[in-house]
Amino acid sequence: MKMKKYRLRAIGMLIAIACASCGEWLYLIALNLKVYEQADRAAAAVAILYMIKPAAGLLMNSWAGSIIDRLDNRKLMILLYVIRILGMAGMIMATSLWQIYVLVFFVAAAGAIFEPASLPYITGLIRERHWQKFNSYRAIADGSGFVLGPAAAGILVGTGSVEVALGANIVLLLVAVSICIALPSVKVILEERQEGRWLNIWKEDWRFVTAFSKKFVMLTVLLLLFSCITVMTAAIDSMEVAFSAEAIGLSEPAYGLLVSIAGIGFISGSVLLTIVSRHFRSIQLLTYGAAGGALGYVLFAFSQSFFPASAGVFILSGALAFANAGYVTYMQEHVPVEKMGRMLSMYQSIEAILIIGMTAGLAGINQLTSVAAAVQTGCLIMLSLTIFLAIISKRALVREKA
Numbered sequence: 001m002k003m004k005k006y007r008l009r010a011i012g013m014l015i016a017i018a019c020a021s022c023g024e025w026l027y028l029i030a031l032n033l034k035v036y037e038q039a040d041r042a043a044a045a046v047a048i049l050y051m052i053k054p055a056a057g058l059l060m061n062s063w064a065g066s067i068i069d070r071l072d073n074r075k076l077m078i079l080l081y082v083i084r085i086l087g088m089a090g091m092i093m094a095t096s097l098w099q100i101y102v103l104v105f106f107v108a109a110a111g112a113i114f115e116p117a118s119l120p121y122i123t124g125l126i127r128e129r130h131w132q133k134f135n136s137y138r139a140i141a142d143g144s145g146f147v148l149g150p151a152a153a154g155i156l157v158g159t160g161s162v163e164v165a166l167g168a169n170i171v172l173l174l175v176a177v178s179i180c181i182a183l184p185s186v187k188v189i190l191e192e193r194q195e196g197r198w199l200n201i202w203k204e205d206w207r208f209v210t211a212f213s214k215k216f217v218m219l220t221v222l223l224l225l226f227s228c229i230t231v232m233t234a235a236i237d238s239m240e241v242a243f244s245a246e247a248i249g250l251s252e253p254a255y256g257l258l259v260s261i262a263g264i265g266f267i268s269g270s271v272l273l274t275i276v277s278r279h280f281r282s283i284q285l286l287t288y289g290a291a292g293g294a295l296g297y298v299l300f301a302f303s304q305s306f307f308p309a310s311a312g313v314f315i316l317s318g319a320l321a322f323a324n325a326g327y328v329t330y331m332q333e334h335v336p337v338e339k340m341g342r343m344l345s346m347y348q349s350i351e352a353i354l355i356i357g358m359t360a361g362l363a364g365i366n367q368l369t370s371v372a373a374a375v376q377t378g379c380l381i382m383l384s385l386t387i388f389l390a391i392i393s394k395r396a397l398v399r400e401k402a
Contacts, residue, residue, distance in 0.1 A: 025149020269318025
């Protein structure tokens with residue numbers, strides 16, 4: 001009976017992740033369209049949306065970990081779900097751009113806290129020997145959102161309205177939060193509440209993260225290198241639409257097909273991952289996935305027609321399923337669960353700064369030369385980082401076997 005309950009809890013968590021992932025895509029597409037219409041088809045108004053999310057992440061992640069490691073993560077996740085639901089309900093009723101931007105900030109802020117809060121909870125909910133297997137199935141749950149979300153958004157917006165798509169996202173989040181309420185709290189040794197000013201606690205937590213990073217240099221280098229690779233993917237993806245249109249000459253329907261192929265690639269990679277993951281260590285999944293992703297990006301960046309570009313996005317999407325599962329499992333194996341919120345949150349704040357800087361850097365290259373040169377430069381930087389990651393991971397693997 002206990003094993004049955006455990007499996008039901010794991011399945012429930014996966015369903016909640018799939019609902020949230022699908023809802024995220026519904027939200028992203030519907031929100032872009034709503035702002036575009038509200039601003040009388042001004043592209044600059046939509047561009048502001050893409051600055052709000054990293055700004056909210058940077059603001060929240062610098063201190064959120066101090067709260068995450070001192071609260072019941074399940075209750076915090078429920079609260080964050082509720083904030084996101086209320087924010088999206090407000091967007092449906094919003095009548096001005098500034099109201100939408102304010103609500104987007106609160107939703108983005110809740111989302112920024114949710115990831116570092118959910119990982120310690122999942123780590124405690126799932127048994128250690130099942131972490132890698134669960135993360136493999138989690139890739140499928142995330143990938144289902146990648147494929148179904150945009151398709152559902154197109155249908156709902158086409159047959160109904162943007163508000164209907166936002167409402168569907170609220171329903172999906174309600175399903176996710178209901179599952180979260182039904183799941184048990186996990187008994188994790190939380191940091192004892194400290195007396196004193198919040199600023200002193202925050203400073204002490206940054207000192208802890210710094211000291212931990214210095215003590216486990218190999219782990220820190222691996223995590224930061226993967227973060228840098230993630231930064232490059234975000235910076236390159238910000239120019240994907242312009243690159244596809246200007247450098248490859250794709251029409252809007254062809255670009256839509258390219259996005260669908262990327263989704264199929266992610267699902268295919270996720271399914272393959274569930275089959276072969278038991279034969280690899282987490283650090284190998286991370287490294288091989290990052291290498292495959294970099295090669296896929298390079299193929300895409302130097303493509304001049306649809307077919308090599310589609311091959312590139314298929315490869316990179318499938319490979320990133322491996323890399324993400326390996327990264328999460330590796331962190332679960334090496335970072336104490338009671339410290340995980342602070343580590344992940346503060347690393348993500350560094351990542352947010354790098355994303356903003358790298359995106360601006362590639363945009364500058366685009367202005368000086370061309371969008372093709374900017375994307376190709378970003379992909380070559382990513383490939384260089386991946387080679388460095390492979391060298392470091394090989395040393396780390398030798399240490400683990402020793």
